[in-house]
Amino acid sequence: MKLRSLASVAxxxxxxxxxxxxxxxxxxxxxxxxxxxxxxxxxxxxxAAASGFTKDFPNVKxxxxxxxxxxxxxxxxxxxTDISDASRPIKAKEFSAAKDSGxxxxxxxxxxxxxxxxxxxxxxxxxxxxxxxxxxIFTTEGAxxxxxxxxxGWPKNPIKIFAPGTDSGTFDYFKEVVAGEGSLxxxxxxxxxxxxxVTGVSGSPNAIGFxxxxxxxxxxxxxxxxAIVNPELNEPVSPTAQTIENGTYAPxxxxxxxxxxxxxxxxxxxxxxxxxxxxxxPELASKTGYVALPKTVYxxxxxxCRGGKVGTHYLTDEMEKRSGPVTExxxxxxxxx
Amino acid sequence: MSKEKTEADDIGDSGIAQRLAKVEPVDxxxxxxxxxxxxxxxxxxxxxxxxxxxxxxTSIIVQGIPSLSWVLLSGTPEPEPTEAGMFPAxxxxxxxxxxxxxxxLPVGVATAVLLEEFKPRTKVAAWFxxxxxxxxSNLAGVPSVVYGILGLTAFVSMFSLFGNAKQPGAAVWEVGxxxxxxxxxxxxxxxxxMGQEVDERYFLxxxxxxxxxxxxxxxxMVAFENRGDGLVPAEVHVVDAMAxxxxxxxxxxxxxxxxxxxxxxxxxxxxxxxxPFGRGVLAGALTLMLVILPVIIISTQEALRAVPxxxxxxxxxxxxxxxxxxxxVTLPSAIPGIMTGSILAMSRAVGETAPILxxxxxxYIRNAPQHLMDSYTVMPLQIYNWTSRPQDEFHxxxxxxxxxxxxxxxxxxxxxxxxxxxxxxxLS
Numbered sequence: 001m002k003l004r005s006l007a008s009v010a011x012x013x014x015x016x017x018x019x020x021x022x023x024x025x026x027x028x029x030x031x032x033x034x035x036x037x038x039x040x041x042x043x044x045x046x047x048a049a050a051s052g053f054t055k056d057f058p059n060v061k062x063x064x065x066x067x068x069x070x071x072x073x074x075x076x077x078x079x080x081t082d083i084s085d086a087s088r089p090i091k092a093k094e095f096s097a098a099k100d101s102g103x104x105x106x107x108x109x110x111x112x113x114x115x116x117x118x119x120x121x122x123x124x125x126x127x128x129x130x131x132x133x134x135x136x137i138f139t140t141e142g143a144x145x146x147x148x149x150x151x152x153g154w155p156k157n158p159i160k161i162f163a164p165g166t167d168s169g170t171f172d173y174f175k176e177v178v179a180g181e182g183s184l185x186x187x188x189x190x191x192x193x194x195x196x197x198v199t200g201v202s203g204s205p206n207a208i209g210f211x212x213x214x215x216x217x218x219x220x221x222x223x224x225x226x227a228i229v230n231p232e233l234n235e236p237v238s239p240t241a242q243t244i245e246n247g248t249y250a251p252x253x254x255x256x257x258x259x260x261x262x263x264x265x266x267x268x269x270x271x272x273x274x275x276x277x278x279x280x281x282p283e284l285a286s287k288t289g290y291v292a293l294p295k296t297v298y299x300x301x302x303x304x305c306r307g308g309k310v311g312t313h314y315l316t317d318e319m320e321k322r323s324g325p326v327t328e329x330x331x332x333x334x335x336x337x
Numbered sequence: 338m339s340k341e342k343t344e345a346d347d348i349g350d351s352g353i354a355q356r357l358a359k360v361e362p363v364d365x366x367x368x369x370x371x372x373x374x375x376x377x378x379x380x381x382x383x384x385x386x387x388x389x390x391x392x393x394x395t396s397i398i399v400q401g402i403p404s405l406s407w408v409l410l411s412g413t414p415e416p417e418p419t420e421a422g423m424f425p426a427x428x429x430x431x432x433x434x435x436x437x438x439x440x441x442l443p444v445g446v447a448t449a450v451l452l453e454e455f456k457p458r459t460k461v462a463a464w465f466x467x468x469x470x471x472x473x474s475n476l477a478g479v480p481s482v483v484y485g486i487l488g489l490t491a492f493v494s495m496f497s498l499f500g501n502a503k504q505p506g507a508a509v510w511e512v513g514x515x516x517x518x519x520x521x522x523x524x525x526x527x528x529x530x531m532g533q534e535v536d537e538r539y540f541l542x543x544x545x546x547x548x549x550x551x552x553x554x555x556x557x558m559v560a561f562e563n564r565g566d567g568l569v570p571a572e573v574h575v576v577d578a579m580a581x582x583x584x585x586x587x588x589x590x591x592x593x594x595x596x597x598x599x600x601x602x603x604x605x606x607x608x609x610x611x612x613p614f615g616r617g618v619l620a621g622a623l624t625l626m627l628v629i630l631p632v633i634i635i636s637t638q639e640a641l642r643a644v645p646x647x648x649x650x651x652x653x654x655x656x657x658x659x660x661x662x663x664x665x666v667t668l669p670s671a672i673p674g675i676m677t678g679s680i681l682a683m684s685r686a687v688g689e690t691a692p693i694l695x696x697x698x699x700x701y702i703r704n705a706p707q708h709l710m711d712s713y714t715v716m717p718l719q720i721y722n723w724t725s726r727p728q729d730e731f732h733x734x735x736x737x738x739x740x741x742x743x744x745x746x747x748x749x750x751x752x753x754x755x756x757x758x759x760x761x762x763x764l765s
Contacts (some may be wrong), residue, residue: 029539030563061704063702266598302528
């Protein structure tokens with residue numbers, strides 16, 4: 001198919017569009033199995049995609065697991081899964097593991113997630129935080145014991161911190177933004193289950209915690225979100241669909257990805273599923289509490305699939321981490337394979 | 338009721354206490370007070386645990402009753418809470434637990450019989466027995482996650498014994514699988530049609546072995562198509578990749594590009610079997626076997642020890658061999674005790690999540706297992722997944738799931754209790 005350009009296919013496609021009459025019904029002729037594993041943050045989107053896809057193609061089995069971003073990549077890089085859900089880009093170590101077992105992949109962003117910092121409903125002193133203040137609260141260097149140490153004039157109450165489990169991509173992402181090469185403090189209450197964090201923060205007036213925006217949206221009545229001061233605009237921005245999409249909710253809005261094994265991608269059922277996923281991604285993202293990416297990013301992702309452009313955008317040739325907004329980074333120019 | 342009255346009643350109840358009261362009246366009252374206090378303490382502690390259980394059950398029932406429905410029982414997991422069900426997980430649990438019981442009971446009871454009824458005769462044998470006994474007692478206290486990790490190496494990848502170190506769990510030897518190469522018709526590439534509805538057709542070309550090279554499309558090759566009710570032969574044509582594509586829709590639907598690369602898929606029969614076991618039902622059941630085996634062995638040993646030795650002696654006395662004694666005398670009289678132990682063990686297996694999370698790892702699956710190596714999920718995993726979702730509707734679905742799980746557990750137990758009552762005979 002690679003030899004044909006879209007132009008030469010067009011008349012044939014037109015003919016086949018005209019042909020379709022009763023085809024909105026199920027297609028039973030596609031068989032096979034798609035194996036997905038990885039991040040629990042991306043899971044709801046993948047589940048929705050799998051559910052919608054199997055309604056159209058009932059004979060394809062789509063299995064989704066939740067081993068966490070790291071656990072998912074562990075299986076993906078030895079070829080056990082076709083697709084890996086990830087709430088952060090692939091790491092250099094995982095990239096070289098994939099390389100060792102001869103696995104190449106498509107890196108496809110599917111939605112935005114806004115990491116949301118939340119405090120207790122009755123907390124009337126915190127209304128916005130700067131990144132430096134967040135560092136004071138969450139890093140080992142800052143290690144603020146009371147709110148008064150974070151900003152002058154705040155009460156001398158001890159801070160209680162709730163954070164997602166260290167195995168989650170959410171934790172990794174937050175750590176990278178806030179602590180960089182340093183580390184987050186150890187004396188936080190962590191849980192793999194974000195509902196536990198919701199209960200924890202809503203049960204203690206001096207608490208602060210963070211998780212994906214979907215959990216905040218469902219618990220708005222119990223929690224108060226904290227606006228983050230955008231380092232460039234220098235003004236506080238709250239996490240909303242709009243601010244996450246236009247990038248002003250920085251630095252805590254992050255893209256979510258699926259990684260597709262290029263070898264598996266040749267299988268018609270995997271290819272068809274990925275196409276379905278990308279086409280429906282904007283709708284699925286907002287249905288599951290996330291924010292759709294700009295259309296150009298999805299179009300670029302489609303182009304990657306169409307042109308066989310494998311590799312990651314988040315590592316340099318020297319295997320150094322590369323970071324930046326997905327809208328700028330996600331171009332063929334930054335691809336490293 | 339006054340204090341004196343209770344004490345008087347108690348004394349009246351027991352003749353010995355009355356006699357003691359006459360000898361040392363003061364000291365006795367103190368003793369009885371202690372006795373009473375201890376009884377109240379015991380009742381209090383028992384009440385607390387029952388109250389906690391009642392509180393738990395009521396909160397689950399209040400939360401779960403509204404979501405109990407036929408859909409929950411027979412549906413597949415969906416992103417819409419109102420359409421979501423747990424049928425695949427239910428079937429997974431039934432598969433896993435029945436398999437686990439089938440494997441564990443014989444092994445566990447046999448081990449216990451060996452340890453209790455066939456005592457060692459040599460020093461080496463005695464040492465061997467004590468090693469086994471020590472191991473079993475220790476294994477009973479190991480956290481189940483550890484068994485999950487053990488199961489992953491021992492059953493899923495089988496220590497990579499079959500040269501599968503690079504891809505642990507992938508089939509090296511198998512029986513019952515048919516392989517096909519799947520082609521899509523020309524013009525239905527989803528990244529070119531972009532969601533437009535086209536006539537999408539997929540054709541299957543049988544291949545001999547999994548390791549065969551991908552089929553090269555040739556005119557007149559044998560091909561099948563799945564038309565809803567199984568595979569039917571299909572006529573396919575090959576069009577040259579460099580040439581113009583046919584515009585006739587009928588021809589387009591049955592044409593394959595000459596450079597098309599197929600995807601290899603497999604159809605597995607009900608008796609499909611592979612080595613190593615992979616992440617299938619069998620590996621899960623064997624891992625749960627590790628978890629509950631110590632419980633079954635220890636409780637069976639206790640049950641065997643409780644059989645009066647006069648029964649054994651009598652049987653041996655009339656000339657029965659040790660095997661006949663075990664089979665006709667000891668085992669039948671120990672069955673009630675063995676059943677009690679098995680009930681406890683199986684209840685644990687039904688509710689076990691951690692090892693299954695490691696072994697199966699799947700949360701979203703729409704099909705019940707079809708063969709021993711099929712992927713699966715179990716109810717506790719499904720419930721865990723629903724409780725960790727942000728939406729409240731999923732939390733009440735989880736509560737509904739817990740009610741169903743409790744129902745299964747109770748019916749398992751009811752069957753075991755029935756067997757126990759049938760078998761229970763006075764021993765003396």
